[in-house]
Amino acid sequence: MPWRVVARYGLCADEGVLFKVDPVLDAARTMAASYFDVDGTLVRTNLVHPTLFYLLNQATPGRTLARLGGALLRAPLLALAELRDRRAFNEELYMLFRGMSEDRLHALADEVVDKVLRPAIYPGARDLIRRCKDLGHEVVICSGALDFLMRPLARELGADEVIANHLEFHDRIASGRMIPPVVAGPTKALLIREHARRGGHDLDASFAYSDSYSDVPMLSVVGHPSAVNPDAALERLAHAHRWPVVHLDRTP
Amino acid sequence: MTHPCVVTLDRKSAPRVLFAGNRLIEVDLPAGTRVIYPKPPLEGLRDPDAAIRYAINHPYNREPLYALLRPGMKVVIAMDDISLPLPPMKRPDVRERVLTIVLQLLADHGVDDFEMIIATSVHRKMTGPEVRHIVGDRIFDAYWPKRLYNHDAEDRDNMAFVGETDLGERVVLNKKAVEADLVIYVNLNLVPMDGGHKSVAVGLCGYESLKAHHNPKVMRKCHSYMDPKTSELNTVVERMGKVTNKVLKVFTIETTVNNRMFDRALSFLHKNEDDWSGNERLAFKGMQFALDRTPDEARQKIFERVPSPFELTGVFAGETEAAHAHTLKRCFEQYCVPVEGQADILVSGIPYVSPYNVNAFLNPLLVQVMAQGYLFNMYRGQPLVKKGGTIIITHPCSDRFDHAQHAPYVEFVHRLLPETRDAMELHRRFEHEFAAHPAYLQMYRRGNAYHPVHAFFMWYWGEAGRQHVGRVIVVGADNAYIPQVLGYETARSMHEALEMAKDTAPPSPQITCMHLPPIVMADMVMPRSPGVAP
DSSP states (O other): OHHHHHHHHOOHHHHTOOOOOHHHHHHHHTOOEEEEOOBTTTBSOOTHHHHHHHHHTOSSHHHHHHHHHHHHHHHHHHHHHHHHOHHHHHHHHHGGGTTOBHHHHHHHHHHHIIIIIGGGBOTTHHHHHHHHHHTTOEEEEEEEEEHHHHHHHHHHHTOSEEEEEEEEEETTEEEEEEESSOOSHHHHHHHHHHHHHHHTOOGGGOEEEESOGGGHHHHHTSSEEEEESOOHHHHHHHHHHTOOEEOTTSOO | OOOTTEEEOOTTOOOEEEEEETEEEEEOOOTTOEEEOOOOOOOOOSOHHHHHHHHHHSOBSSOOHHHHOOTTOEEEEEEOOTTSSSSOBOSSOHHHHHHHHHHHHHHHTTOOEEEEEEOOTTSOOOOHHHHHHHHOHHHHHHHTTTTEEEOOTTOGGGEEEEEEOTTOOEEEEEHHHHHSSEEEEEOOBOSTTSSTTHHHHHHTBOHHHHTTTSSHHHHHTOSOTTOGGGOHHHHHHHHHHHHHHHHSOEEEEEEEEOOOOSOGGGGGGGSOGGGOOHHHHHHHHHHHHHHHTSOHHHHHHHHHHOOBOOOEEEEEEESHHHHHHHHHHHHHHHHEEEEESOEEEEEEEEESOOTTOTTSOOOHHHHHIIIIIIIHHOEESSOSEEEEEEEEEEOOOOSOOOHHHHHHHHHIIIIITTTOOOHHHHHHHTHHHHHTOHHHHHHHHHSSOOOTTHHHHHHHHTHHHHHHOSEEEEESOSOSHHHHHHTOEEESSHHHHHHHHHTTSOSSOOEEEEOOSSOOEEEEEOOOOTTOOO
């Protein structure tokens, strides 16, 4: 669309284009984006569900058993990390991927989306995203989940861009560590700021959606934050700040 | 000779009792003040069910309902939402009575393909318990939520284009109704602006159709909302309704209720305070004492829990316009009190309830709706208050909103109104932004929130009053900010408010107090100029 070109790169003068319609120029001036957390916000699953799918679908039953055993041993560490903060939890959780091949992780990604994520998409998620797109927003997934899972999910939901975690690979084998910056908590806010700067988005006119109190920094950087299926702490905060509280888990 | 409902106070008159939100306060009004009381309740029909059966078997300008039914046909039954009547009535609600009879008739004629839609337009969706209250246990348990549900004005797949008026107004309605072989509308008419073409053409439409008439330009041309003949809003709705009825086969069932808002124990609130008995005065003092010592939240709940003993006074069925003409007549009969001459200063209490805050707090935007919308428009002929006159209201104007129902109102009041109170500017600059707000729309669709544009409609609702009235003064506001945002002045007492109002009034101003609720309308007769033949 021409107005996007004008807004982003200022080609208007070069091309000698003159727009006379006010709303077009208004829209160009206020290019907004909508940033979405995923787990608990757009889908009812959390990071553990796709991870479990991978653990249960190893090349051989023996490997599956070994992986599950390893996961059980790490369970107390995961619980402690969850109590500390979301970033520590992500780091502990993704250590379960250590030793898996990049090919296998990518090959199974579509299946994870098909069998785990798609059925878990909340009834209102697609409608919400469609309405953001109707407004001309760039729709951005901003999740602590892994990029190779978020990309197909973004396609499924009609999102334009993905900000997600990247696993580190050595010789195409996962090390279990994440490549910084780790997408969680306050870092999400930082990444959204960078994304908006790159894309020419006006953060005051942008929207953000999350279910979790840990995403308050992400919600706070935009002009239009919304709590979606919120946990108790976020719901209290949303009421105090009079943010919209949306329940995508309900059918109309 | 003045009407018995119009009382002129003298020096010995008792203080008047006015609502101030969910409290009752006594105010001293000067001698010579004219107080307009509601008419006594019309007598209720002795056998409401028989009256309903008679009406649908003897409709106006239509075949009887049974003659329109055939096995295998698709029927949609639409009905008014909980904004009518106010407060919600004691069970059985009139809608339950009508639906029970209509559903039996459908069953008798082999019509089993029917759905019931609550015609909420862009009002909030009703909750399950609220729907149960209006349709009754039996119907609710049998049909909710699959065949009895709320209209969803934002369900794009389920809205259908019906047609366009000569002036280009687009009629887009609920697809189920458009595709039905017959639409039966069950109305409960509280005030004269309800019912008629508004039922289907507004109740089942969405924003695309609403914006044709819910805009400041149309509102400015309404003189008053309660008099369909002089209401531009009604004119546009009628145009769109005629287009609707050309495409849809509509059988209208309209009902009227009396104004018995308070049960026997509180019925003295209808009456002239000078006529209260000793027991009634004692009951009032006890009630006031208890309310003053009850926390705000609990006070609101007490009022919300008490349904009104409204009684059915008329049932009129058939073709929309023909049936509605009879409904209007009955409404005016209940509400209209002849009043001669306009006031310089109009005084009224603002109660705890409006059509838009059932089971919620009356927030500041709705205080404005009640003052400059409903109160101002309670007239036929000429407004009760003169052009440039003053309205004095009693209400705390608390900065309090129900988050689940009125989230978009908060942003409207706190972000937009401080920028501008000009309805035209709000309409031009911000309405489209709210209309497409993704989060607010989900709150409307999946929760119990009003559609985001409803906040704008509420401001436009006060537009005719804003254009006409010079000043609004609030007595008893608990903060200065909200009245300031609404463009109101504040006074600590009624005496102070009257003194302030007199600054811009002529000498010896005519002061009128509208004593509501229950609802009362002024049938304004302008005094004859001396020497002019009648």
